[in-house]
Every structure is written in structure tokens, then in C-alpha cells.
Amino acid sequence: MGQLFFLKLLNxxxxxxxxxxxxxxxxxxxxxxxxxxxxxxxxxxxxxLAFYMIDTKNIKSNQWLVIYLIxxxxxxxxxxxxxxxxxxxxxxxxxxxxxxxxxxxxxxxILLKEEMKELYFLSFSYTVGNIFMLIFxxxxxxxxSVSEKILFFYRExxxxxxxxxxxxxxxxxPYYGLFNYMVKNFMNILPAYAWLMLSLNYLMYTLFAVSFxxxxxx
Amino acid sequence: MGERELIIFIFLxxxxxxxxxxxxxxxxxxxxxxxxxxxxxxxxxNEQHVKDLLSSQIEVQQQTMIDIGKExxxxxxxxxxxxxxxxxxxxxxxxxxxxxxxTEEVNGLLNEILRDLRQLSQTLVxxxxxxSDLLVLLKKEVERVNGMTPVQxxxxxxxxxxxxxMVQRNAIFRIIQEFVQNCLKHSQCNxxxxxxxxxxxxxxxxxxxxxxxxxxxxSLPGIxxxxxxxxxxxxxASYEMESQPGQGTxxxxxxxxx
Numbered sequence: 170m171g172q173l174f175f176l177k178l179l180n181x182x183x184x185x186x187x188x189x190x191x192x193x194x195x196x197x198x199x200x201x202x203x204x205x206x207x208x209x210x211x212x213x214x215x216x217x218l219a220f221y222m223i224d225t226k227n228i229k230s231n232q233w234l235v236i237y238l239i240x241x242x243x244x245x246x247x248x249x250x251x252x253x254x255x256x257x258x259x260x261x262x263x264x265x266x267x268x269x270x271x272x273x274x275x276x277x278x279i280l281l282k283e284e285m286k287e288l289y290f291l292s293f294s295y296t297v298g299n300i301f302m303l304i305f306x307x308x309x310x311x312x313x314s315v316s317e318k319i320l321f322f323y324r325e326x327x328x329x330x331x332x333x334x335x336x337x338x339x340x341x342x343p344y345y346g347l348f349n350y351m352v353k354n355f356m357n358i359l360p361a362y363a364w365l366m367l368s369l370n371y372l373m374y375t376l377f378a379v380s381f382x383x384x385x386x387x
Numbered sequence: 388m389g390e391r392e393l394i395i396f397i398f399l400x401x402x403x404x405x406x407x408x409x410x411x412x413x414x415x416x417x418x419x420x421x422x423x424x425x426x427x428x429x430x431x432x433n434e435q436h437v438k439d440l441l442s443s444q445i446e447v448q449q450q451t452m453i454d455i456g457k458e459x460x461x462x463x464x465x466x467x468x469x470x471x472x473x474x475x476x477x478x479x480x481x482x483x484x485x486x487x488x489x490t491e492e493v494n495g496l497l498n499e500i501l502r503d504l505r506q507l508s509q510t511l512v513x514x515x516x517x518x519s520d521l522l523v524l525l526k527k528e529v530e531r532v533n534g535m536t537p538v539q540x541x542x543x544x545x546x547x548x549x550x551x552x553m554v555q556r557n558a559i560f561r562i563i564q565e566f567v568q569n570c571l572k573h574s575q576c577n578x579x580x581x582x583x584x585x586x587x588x589x590x591x592x593x594x595x596x597x598x599x600x601x602x603x604x605x606s607l608p609g610i611x612x613x614x615x616x617x618x619x620x621x622x623x624a625s626y627e628m629e630s631q632p633g634q635g636t637x638x639x640x641x642x643x644x645x
Contacts, residue, residue: 296396303403307410314417320425322418339407343400350393 186378267301290348312324326384333376470496545581574598595637
């Protein structure tokens with residue numbers, strides 16, 4: 170079975186993690202967490218659409234969907250989640266700044282980008298967004314480690330979400346950050362690295378499902 | 388992307404990786420530290436709990452000793468004194484009905500003393516007495532009387548438990564027990580009603596028999612009656628006794644609950 174099969178199967182995992190959220194709907198329906206399974210279902214459906222475009226050889230539309238919609242959607246939702254979790258004003262300001270800087274870098278990159286080839290990625294804005302994401306994850310872990318909640322960290326829904334995101338965003342930083350460079354110079358390592366990315370994706374969405382199963386709001 | 392940008396990028400990734408490795412180590416360290424503190428706190432709380440338990444046990448024991456002391460002094464002591472007085476009077480009595488009556492009185496008193504002593508020792512060897520709810524104790528007493536005497540006690544209550552402290556429970560139980568004993572001995576009744584009701588502020592015990600009753604104004608209160616009233620007063624409860632010849636006897640005991 171090739172990589173494409175596992176990439177398609179990943180969509181099922183994304184949708185299943187969303188379903189796990191709906192299984193716990195009663196617990197989360199009164200909090201901002203209710204949007205998380207909704208996000209996962211939308212993301213799963215968008216990815217399915219992206220694969221449909223590949224199957225129908227509509228590569229440009231697929232690129233457009235992934236680069237201009239799916240990736241910013243993932244970033245902005247994750248930033249929004251951190252914003253909701255933030256307790257102090259400086260934290261919120263930092264997250265909003267991160268969001269603003271990411272969006273700015275995204276639009277600048279769109280304006281200055283080269284012509285999109287078949288294998289192309291907006292690496293600059295991705296790197297900026299990814300670094301902010303890692304900063305927010307680090308801040309979350311730091312806040313958790315100095316609070317009483319650390320004693321029962323495994324019950325924290327955000328902990329599992331952050332662990333999943335940490336693996337994925339940290340692992341994907343060199344991949345997507347150097348994507349265009351690797352396409353030009355190291356095309357032979359790209360498929361191997363893609364397998365790693367696929368594994369990290371599986372891990373992240375599994376941990377998202379775990380966050381619904383083990384996580385407690387209070 | 389030029390070579391310089393590539394070097395910066397790789398350097399940046401290395402720094403980030405390093406930060407996260409340090410972060411993971413710090414997180415584990417912090418977790419362990421907190422866990423040890425938490426465990427120590429739990430041990431402290433447990434120790435305090437054991438101390439509190441011990442101190443309340445000692446308190447209960449002290450209260451038990453006080454109650455036994457009171458029981459011996461106020462009840463047994465008085466009955467023995469009375470029996471002693473009767474015995475001292477016997478040599479000066481003439482033979483006949485008066486002497487027989489005096490001997491019977493002494494005999495009755497000694498029987499009462501023996502019964503009281505039995506009850507007292509029962510409460511000492513039976514820790515259940517200090518742990519059970521008053522309703523449980525009363526039910527047992529009712530079963531005992533109903534099984535051993537021709538008198539039937541009918542107990543009625545809507546409550547499942549009364550949640551009284553040890554002093555209140557002990558005193559109320561003794562008052563009711565004393566009343567029942569008096570009924571069995573003097574009232575010639577065949578039925579005793581025991582009603583327990585509770586509202587937001589008060590707990591009410593109403594005990595009545597269908598016996599011969601007595602004239603309250605003309606009769607001198609005996610030790611039993613005095614003890615019942617004294618116990619109620621000590622408890623801060625209101626105590627009423629109603630009796631008329633031919634209409635039985637009734638006591639109403641009301642205790643305020645917070």
C-alpha cells in the first residue's frame with residue numbers, strides 16, 4: 170500500500186477524532202471546546218475534497234485549497250484555541266500578535282511568491298506560524314507546570330491537544346520550512362520525510378481523540 | 388533560499404529542538420517535585436485525620452466515664468441509700484404488714500439496682516450503644532420489651548435516622564427507657580405508644596401508656612421520675628408529664644435541633 174492510501178486513510182482518522190468529540194458532546198457543549206470536533210469534521214471534509222481534486226487531476230485547485238484555505242484554517246483555529254485557553258491579558262495580547270504576524274506574513278508571501286509549480290509551498294508564512302505555535306505550546310506547558318493542575322495533567326484536555334500539536338508542528342517545521350528548497354535540491358529525501366510527516370499526523374489526530382476521551386473540563 | 392538562509396534555518400530548528408528538550412526535562416522535574424509535595428501533604432492530612440479521630444475517641448470515652456459516674460451517683464447511689472435507710476429502719480419495726488411491706492420495698496429497690504447495673508454494664512461492653520443511631524437503639528429496646536413482657540410498644544416515626552450527638556442520644560434513650568420501666572412496674576398497662584416526629588427546628592418524642600395513671604399533685608415524685616426530668620433539663624430539652632387516674636401517663640420531650 171502506497172503513501173497515498175495512508176494519506177487518504179488519515180482523513181478517516183481526522184473524521185473519527187471529530188466523532189470522538191461528538192461522543193463527549195454533553196461534556197463540551199457549554200464550552201469553547203464544542204468547536205473543536207466541528208473543526209475536525211470540517212478539516213476532514215476539506216481534506217477529502219482536496220483528495221478528490223487529486224483524483225480528478227485538478228492539481229492547481231488542490232494546491233489552492235491546501236495552501237490558501239486548509240493550512241491557514243489549521244493555524245487560525247489552533248491560535249483561537251490558545252486564545253480561549255489564555256487566562257491573562259499579556260498572554261492574550263501575545264497570541265493575538267502571533268495571529269496578526271502570521272496573517273501579515275501570509276499575505277506578504279502571497280504577494281511576493283514565485284509562480285506556483287506542481288510541488289510548491291508557502292514556507293515563509295508556515296515557518297512564522299509554526300514558530301508562534303511552538304511558543305504558545307511551550308507557554309501552555311510552562312503555565313501547566315507551575316500550576317496545581319500538573320498533578321493531574323492527564324485529565325487536561327489541552328495537554329493532549331498540545332502534545333499532539335507539539336509532535337506535529339515541531340516535526341513539520343523542517344519539512345514545510347524547507348519544502349521548496351528540498352524540492353529543488355534534495356528531492357530524494359522528500360518521500361522518506363513525507364512518511365514521517367504522515368506518522369506525526371496520525372499521532373496528532375489520535376491524541377486529539379484521546380483529549381476528548383481522557384480530558385475533563387474541570 | 389540561499390546557503391546563509393539555510394544555515395540560519397537549521398540553526399533555528401536546532402535551537403527550538405533544544406528548547407523543547409529542556410522544556411520536557413523541566414516539565415518532568417516539576418511534575419516530580421509537585422508530586423512529592425502533594426504526597427507529603429496527603430500524608431500530613433492523613434496524620435491529622437488520625438489525630439482528630441483519636442481525640443474524638445478520647446472525648447467519647449471521657450463523656451462515657453462522666454455519664455457512668457452520673458448514673459452511679461444519681462441513680463444507683465440514691466437507690467442504694469434508700470435501700471440502706473429502709474434496712475436500718477427494719478430492726479425498729481414491729482412484726483406484721485409494715486415489716487413485710489418494708490422488706491418488699493428493699494427487695495424491689497435491690498432488683499431495680501441490679502437491673503440498672505446490668506444496663507450499665509451492657510452499655511460498657513457493647514460499643515454499638517455509642518455508635519448506633521437513637522432509632523436503632525429504640526427499635527432494639529422495643530423488640531426486647533415486646534418479646535419479654537406482655538406489654539406491647541408501638542413505635543411510630545417518619546424519620547430514617549435522628550443524627551443526634553452521643554450525649555443527646557444517651558439521655559433521650561435513658562428517659563424513654565425509664566418511662567417504659569415505670570409503665571411495666573406500676574401502670575398495669577398493656578400498650579405503650581412511642582411517637583417520634585421531627586420538623587425543621589424540633590425533635591419531639593411522645594411516649595404514652597394506657598395504664599391506670601396517677602394524680603400528679605398528690606403523688607410524690609420517685610427517683611425514676613426525678614431522673615427523667617433531670618436528664619431532660621441537662622439536655623436543654625423541654626419536658627412535660629401528663630397523668631390522670633384511669634387515663635394513663637404521657638411524657639412529651641422536645642429537643643431543639645439546629
